[in-house]
Amino acid sequence: MMSALQVLAIGFGLAGYYALVAVGFALIFATLRIFHIAHGTVFLMAGYVFFFLYRVGGLDVVSSGVLSVIVAALTGLAIDKAVYLPVMRRGGGLFSVFIASLGVALIFEAVFLVFTKGIVTVARTTALGIVSVGPVAFRLLDIFILGVVIVVYGLLYLWLHCTRRGLEVRGLTDNRALAAVVGMNVDQTRNVIFLLASALAGIAGVLTAYDTGLAPDTGSRTLFIAVVAVILGGVQNILLGSIVGSVSLGILTAYAGFFFPEWVTFSVFAMMIILILIRPRGLFG
Amino acid sequence: MPHMQPNHRLTRWIAATVCIGAVLGVALPDLARSQQASGTPYTLGVTYPLSGPFGAWGQLLVPAIEIAADHVNQAGGVNGHPLKLVVEDSKGNPEGAISAMRKVVQVDQVPAILTIFTNVVSAQIPLTMQFKVPIISPVEAPGLVARSSWAFAHSPLLTSTLPLLAEHWKNTKIKRLFAFFPNTPIAKFASPTTKAEAEKLGITYEEALFKLGDTDFRGLIARAKSFNPHAILIYGHGTPDEGVIMKQIRELGMNTPMFNACACVTVKSYRESAGKAAVGVVFSGFKYDRQAAKKLTDAYRAKLGFDPDYASLEVYDMVFMIAEAIKKYGYTGEGIRKGLAEVKDFRSIGGGLVGMDKDGQSVVPVALYRLTDVTKPDFVEIKP
Numbered sequence: 040m041m042s043a044l045q046v047l048a049i050g051f052g053l054a055g056y057y058a059l060v061a062v063g064f065a066l067i068f069a070t071l072r073i074f075h076i077a078h079g080t081v082f083l084m085a086g087y088v089f090f091f092l093y094r095v096g097g098l099d100v101v102s103s104g105v106l107s108v109i110v111a112a113l114t115g116l117a118i119d120k121a122v123y124l125p126v127m128r129r130g131g132g133l134f135s136v137f138i139a140s141l142g143v144a145l146i147f148e149a150v151f152l153v154f155t156k157g158i159v160t161v162a163r164t165t166a167l168g169i170v171s172v173g174p175v176a177f178r179l180l181d182i183f184i185l186g187v188v189i190v191v192y193g194l195l196y197l198w199l200h201c202t203r204r205g206l207e208v209r210g211l212t213d214n215r216a217l218a219a220v221v222g223m224n225v226d227q228t229r230n231v232i233f234l235l236a237s238a239l240a241g242i243a244g245v246l247t248a249y250d251t252g253l254a255p256d257t258g259s260r261t262l263f264i265a266v267v268a269v270i271l272g273g274v275q276n277i278l279l280g281s282i283v284g285s286v287s288l289g290i291l292t293a294y295a296g297f298f299f300p301e302w303v304t305f306s307v308f309a310m311m312i313i314l315i316l317i318r319p320r321g322l323f324g
Numbered sequence: 325m326p327h328m329q330p331n332h333r334l335t336r337w338i339a340a341t342v343c344i345g346a347v348l349g350v351a352l353p354d355l356a357r358s359q360q361a362s363g364t365p366y367t368l369g370v371t372y373p374l375s376g377p378f379g380a381w382g383q384l385l386v387p388a389i390e391i392a393a394d395h396v397n398q399a400g401g402v403n404g405h406p407l408k409l410v411v412e413d414s415k416g417n418p419e420g421a422i423s424a425m426r427k428v429v430q431v432d433q434v435p436a437i438l439t440i441f442t443n444v445v446s447a448q449i450p451l452t453m454q455f456k457v458p459i460i461s462p463v464e465a466p467g468l469v470a471r472s473s474w475a476f477a478h479s480p481l482l483t484s485t486l487p488l489l490a491e492h493w494k495n496t497k498i499k500r501l502f503a504f505f506p507n508t509p510i511a512k513f514a515s516p517t518t519k520a521e522a523e524k525l526g527i528t529y530e531e532a533l534f535k536l537g538d539t540d541f542r543g544l545i546a547r548a549k550s551f552n553p554h555a556i557l558i559y560g561h562g563t564p565d566e567g568v569i570m571k572q573i574r575e576l577g578m579n580t581p582m583f584n585a586c587a588c589v590t591v592k593s594y595r596e597s598a599g600k601a602a603v604g605v606v607f608s609g610f611k612y613d614r615q616a617a618k619k620l621t622d623a624y625r626a627k628l629g630f631d632p633d634y635a636s637l638e639v640y641d642m643v644f645m646i647a648e649a650i651k652k653y654g655y656t657g658e659g660i661r662k663g664l665a666e667v668k669d670f671r672s673i674g675g676g677l678v679g680m681d682k683d684g685q686s687v688v689p690v691a692l693y694r695l696t697d698v699t700k701p702d703f704v705e706i707k708p
Contacts, residue, residue: 256537
């Protein structure tokens, strides 16, 4: 029983990371139909910038974090402007954009590999504070991350439902062609979506660099689980789908890591395939 | 002929003295250098991981190998020939190991190689016999280098370090032991050896294998926590992963004493990843006198800005062992092999005397230590 609760606590901590990456990916995919593989690159970029500023440069943790998230947001926007838009303007379809995104992700991963030599980099050398409730230990960082997720999702909900721009985003999700016809500034909304989604991936990247550390493939590994979370939850329901998918996968991967660590990836795929067979559009699609 | 004025004569004497001094001043150091090592360089191969999960090791140990070669050269080289190193990235995996070995042997024509890690050495052993090129490494897998008369190791084996820990567990009445090993060939001997040692003492034993390069081990640690161990052994390649495991053990609220069967915990990359969680860790490993190692320590600190770890001492020794072998039997693969096989009463930079056993494994002094300061680092020898 004690173990089950401890693993559950770990699962919720993992879910926080997945939720931050998943909601950004879902935002871009649901509105712009871009399978943004390079979202993992944005995550990684923020993590490495944070490592450089905080651990190497000695900047304080808050300034390092904020600057890293800004760099992530701009990186995401730059990828769209420099790669996706030109491909689409030249008549490239969704598959071309997907391949271009994969290319960007692989190039960045190779660059990170050259600079880091593949060695895991952890931004902190101190131990995290913990709160023990009976035999179960909760890390304060996990509690903080869950707090960040609640605030981020709450603000996103308000933005999507109570602002004009949010309404436009939801319009894009429902019917992109119609949104353009009714006079919506699609390009501007697109910029906002990329900036916001990338900033969220950046927050996750910074927290990961601070917590467990980064390797050049951490971005793609985290994105892979986040994508499955989005598919599980249902692409059309950005917030609810992402959070439910992320929590499910957080708990699943924690238990898989406890019982059969060699089979974590298998268990994630197995769950996705089973759910897609039962509900092809995801839980809330 | 006009009579030479005395002041002119003095001026000429001064000028002549200055000229001779200048000539000697320029020429003598060159002359001295040429006496040190004037011959064509003797090249040695170094196949170490410079990237990947093991990459931190290469970045820490290759400088120690370079310092050793410098020290050999400063002392006149080997029979007047300076040592030269050719470093290739083995990536710490079998494919990289073979590719790096082929490069240094077939392209650079080296007659001997310094290498590291069980999986790398396992892959290189068949090639040593094919190329007739000896390899020497600080691997700790019992019986590994016995597979070939061309393979040598200079390090304490797990079978010599583990009994010290076992004695400590016995004296501290440990009844439940949980061990972490990486899912690499090192676990193939470390797991059964540790289990047998624990069972011999009547200790209930459980273990988990972790994936190298992972960053989150909390699932495995939760399993360890549910086992409620009295002691936790973390033993692998000394990669930062093991330090991360130590840190995450403490962050899951476990205060269980932690142990390591090598001195890896003294390695900078390891200490940095573990942080303060490593304070108090008891480890058994290569016994060395830090005062005796001052020559290496000073040079290493000047080069990298921090102190070398135990493995730096081992690789430093290896360069001198090869140099001695060349002096004795010549700069050939066969000569170096013969010389390494005959290593006896070799004075380690760590102070102790080292000899090579019939399997090509060095017999080194070992001791039990407790890490007291993770930053410096500082550790004290303790009785089991």
